[in-house]
Amino acid sequence: MSTNAIQTNTKWWNGGRSPFNVSYGKVMMWYFLMSDAFTFGAFLISYGTIRFSVNNWADPNHVFNAFPFAGHANLPLAFVSLMTFILIFSSVTMVLAVHEGHKMNRKGVEKYMVLTILGGLAFLGCQAWEWTHLITGDHAVLVNGQIEHWGTTVSKNPWGHEVMHEGAMVATPGPIAFGGYFFGITGFHGFHVFSGVIINVVMLIKTRLGHFDQRGHYEMIEKAGLYWHFVDLVWVFVFLCFYLI
Amino acid sequence: MKEFLMIALGVLVFVVIFQIAKASEYVSVLKGEAKTRKQNNKINAFFLLGFLVFGLIGVWYCNELYYGKTLFPQGSASVEGEEIDRMLLITIAITGFVFVITQALLFWFSFKYQEQDNRKALYFAHSNKLELIWTIVPAITMMVLVVFGLKAWFKITGDAPKDSIVVEVTGHQFAWEFRYPGADKVLGKKNYKLTTAKNNLGVDFDDPASHDDIHVNTTMHIPVGVPVKMVIHSQDVIHDVGLPHFRLKMDAVPGIPTTQWFTPKITTADMKKKTGNPDFTYEISCDQLCGANHFAMRGVIIVETMEEYKKWLAEQTSEYSTLFPAKVPTQNVADSAKLVTQVLPQKK
Amino acid sequence: MSSVATVHHEDVHGSHDSHHEHHHHETFISKYIFSQDHKMIAKQFLVTGIIWAIIGGLFSVIFRLQLGYPEATFPWLEDLLGHWAAGGKLKPEFYYALVTMHGTILVFFVLTAGLSGTFANFLIPLQVGARDMASPMLNMLSYWFFFLSSIIMFSSLFVQTGPASGGWTIYPPLSALGEASSGAKIGMDLWLVSMAMFIVSALLGGLNYITTILNMRTKGMSMTRLPLTVWALFFTAVLGVLSFPVLLSGAILLLFDRNLGTSFFLSDIVVAGKILPNEGGSAILFQHLFWFLGHPEVYIILLPAMGMSSEIISINSRKPIFGYMAMVGSIFAIAILAFLVWAHHMFVTGLNPFLGSVFVLLTLLIAVPSAIKVFNWLTTLWKANIRFTPGMLFAIGFVSLFISGGLTGIFLGNSALDLHLHDTYFVVAHFHIVMGVASMFGMFAGVYHWFPKMFGRFMNNTLAYIHFWVTLIGAYLIFWPMHYQGLAGMPRRYYDFSGWSSFNMFNGLNEFISFVAMIVFAAQFLFVYNFFYSMYKGRKVTDLNPWGANTLEWTTPLNPGHGNWPGEIPEVYRGAYDYAKDGKEFIPQTTPVGDDESKGH
């Protein structure tokens, strides 16, 4: 972990002070995020491993091609781009809130926290829509010579190969693991977003109550910010693994 | 009643020890702390040396008692296993040497440098030379072991020779089943969804390759001197094809076929003579915990001469002909009927 | 435990947090139950650990009864276990449940929580010179999550279908399918939930330990002046923080497979005549996830014992630990390698041979830092002036066991040999010696050594010596012959060997091992009795620094309250191992370096 820790006698390491010039709370937050990165890492790597172990996988451009109120238009990746931008934007507002915190500007912090929370809620809303769309979807699947109608669930995957059946192209069942990993990982990420929103709401309330002004610094906002950016960071990788490749 | 006596005895022993311990504190107060401590120090240092001496004698004695019961005196029953036995001997030699030296130093130093009034500990905090020595020497030793080990590993886990006999091994709670590919030397495809009480391996009989496949339970026959390749399946949980006499094992994993191959070199009959045990059999032990009857998941391997093996194989009828006698033009129906009873899963 | 000084925790963290002011009175609840004092939390971990150790040890005695006396019946077992031992004979299902619980309890609850929970909490703030952990609140929660986890695991012992019985490694599909074994029903869910709580506890603790060591060191306590105990606990915490989350992932996926119909670890399964729809998962994937934790876990267990043994050996040899930097470096190397070698537990799962060979190489590399440590310990003893306190004896025992168990690791890490030895009694002997008994020895050493600091009283020496000798001799008698069973290919986790012509020649030995195991288990009550008796009636500590040690914990008052030092935290001027230097027996870390002093390391 700390190759550098072994270096002697740099002034930072002599004790009596933080070697990183960072408060214990932030150090702890960073290492917590690192351990959480291993949780997500393990999920995503498991997903990758399973994908490597099967011959076919569902094509994201086919699975994720819908958009709210757009009917059956084929809009691959459009909705997930929207979600990505929402999250990036809420990250920006979060970092601006932290920035206002440094300046001890309570009003500014409040403003940007509200925007961040709204961004988080919007993202959650999008995810809820996407899940609903996938689960309630209705896709013709050829099972044992019979056409069945499936949505995408943890035990059903209608996105397999297409074969010719009675003069039309019909999908066959795809690898079941797809649904499990998709809902499992996006769900776990959504859970992080949700808890991030809760944390941000608490921070907003504490800001309004003037707790941080009394304390003389807005470090709590910074810590909440770290968590929130981490959520954004994870989404970057979820976006890569599920939607792009 | 016996239990109560035992418990009473145990409690009595404890009470005695506690009393002695308590008394020892009073004694030490009377004698003076320092003196008691010195005494204890001497006793324990002496004990440590005694532990070394008796320990090494014990190691030797244990070897005398149990070496004969390990698998080494009888030798490896497979050609590949010889490699493993050789590796094992090299490793035992190296680690044994290190073991004796380090343990001897540990206890000898403890005894030799026990606290004495006239001794002063040496201030000796570090020496890069020494550190370097005991970094490099173990590193080189390890590399030697790695090189030999991997050579054996790649040989054993490499592709089976082309002329191997293929046997499919399937584990399920709590028994082993075997399938031989028959005259076409190709195993018929399987699909676990086709599993029924009769077709309990889920063989896809639409695949013509399956029509001459032979299915037997529990006992596997293989010829001596020819490489045998096992294709290993599991139907429910993870099992493990453990072949202690051949020095091999490989997990049976549901959904992922695994494989291992070996060349048996001693027939069961020869092994009976060699070990002087008329009941000797090669056994397949399940080495991966697989449920309540894990300990009873036993398979048997009979290694026989090529002639015996061929004779045995010729006596078997294909699973297809037993299950679908109507579809097979002319077959010895009586024979097949006999086999059906065997094919059905034997519930343990 | 009168509190000489009470500092409340805002003070502990420095100025930026000290704006709210609320004084709390120390009630029984706040002092003993929901205490935020690291020393009290350490004692809570220790006592809980001892209770679990008794339970876990008892389980091993019960299943050893079955192994040692497969023909006999024990009517009292039926009184104890009810229908699981109908007629006084253990049922195989419950035998496996006991084996599983024994492993789980000892590995996680005793040797992780009980060992690093106790000593990281107790020693880190005291040895680095901090008033408490970085976050006493989270530290308290860490214990209570552990407690919750304990309660859940304990309750799983009493469910109708029995506790988890798939081995402590809970490999699916056996642990995923209720149809496959009775232990894979509700007992398994409770196991997973309990483990999730445990992971939360380990993370809260681990983050605190890391942060405290990095951020809260007193003035002058540079990283290279830290006692080796703290270094070891530091890397232990790093291992825990980075590897436990991976087990959490595995546990969550397994819970989903069990309850939500996903197919992460399941594929192509026919169980109890039922064809399951799951396809495409991989049972081996779970093993990868499990061992990514599982292997660092063995070092989580071992490193604290190494650190404490180093410390105790140095103090009682009255000699500096040899090669301090090499010791730190080897701990570091072990910690890194621990993350890279997990699949050496999986050589026979059909692992790609070439991938396996990389794991062989990395695994055997661990022998190098281990060898460095052993030789450094030996050199520390050379030309020393050794006092055999009980702590010292256990530390020496630790080194002996570490050598014995470590060397057999060279067999198992070599994949070719693992083909023969995997899952045999050789493995059982190996890991019990090297991480089971050796770590227990480290723990005993720590308890005997720091008991005066914890409770202001000494433990009884005579009892301690008897305890040591019975345990050391017993441990070797139990586990040494098991190597021979392993070399005979005898598989572990067998309920009964009588049906096997290949393995039934060791019945006499099994009986002997079981007999010794019972004696050793009984001898542990000497320790338990000694521990609780001495807490109240032991000889009182009169000297603040009874062992003549250099480290900071011995500069605190006898029963320091929350805050550790009544006045200023002492400043540190030197490393922790200046023994026998310049003709002085020992020079505490708080002594400034004199002008005439020779240069140490």
Next chain:
Amino acid sequence: MSEHAVSSPEITFSPEHASGTKKIWKTFWILSIITIAELGIGLAIYNIHKGPDPSAALVLFFKGMVCILTLAKAYYIVSIFMHLGDEIRNMIMTIVVPLLLFVWFITAFLWDGNAWKNLRNTDGGSRTAPTEQVQQHAPAAVDNHEKK
């Protein structure tokens, strides 16, 4: 209790990174552009698959591109938004070095995953694998983006 002036070993710290919002917005635009580039590549892959003769190498190349772009995004988020770039070097190293474990973590897992595929396709080496042909030219060229 008040007599001990608490000299907590931890000093207060002075955050220096309140430099202005310009950098933040710049990062926002960088992230947006990268995301759009990623989408472009995603659609390119889609169109390759739709085409008559999907080139596996080209798809693989594009996939490698998105991975690199994603890492770039991650770098900007961590370095600018999370202010890690402003911390002192030791701190950065303690975060980054453990993450290097992921390299072996990913390699080993995916390697073994791929090995399982081979075992499954060949039934433990007892059959020849289904030809690449079958996998590459699945009807309608839908889900055949084989990673290998």
